[in-house]
Amino acid sequence: MQKILIIAGTLILLIGLLWPVIGKIPLGRLPGDIIINRPGLKVYLPFTSMIVISIVISLVMWFFRK
Numbered sequence: 001m002q003k004i005l006i007i008a009g010t011l012i013l014l015i016g017l018l019w020p021v022i023g024k025i026p027l028g029r030l031p032g033d034i035i036i037n038r039p040g041l042k043v044y045l046p047f048t049s050m051i052v053i054s055i056v057i058s059l060v061m062w063f064f065r066k
Contacts, residue, residue, distance in 0.1 A: 027053070028049050032047050032051075
């Protein structure tokens with residue numbers, strides 16, 4: 001449990017330090033992300049972004065299991 005907490009804390013710290021760089025990544029504005037913008041209604045469906053994030057998380061989890 002200690003190892004997991006240390007890794008989680010380190011990841012949160014790294015994300016916080018790299019936030020200005022992470023904000024420039026075009027996640028949420030990729031081709032395949034659908035935005036419906038009508039008067040009184042805004043719907044955002046980030047299909048491509050969800051797939052990319054899922055693949056990255058799967059690769060990281062696979063790397064740590066080995």
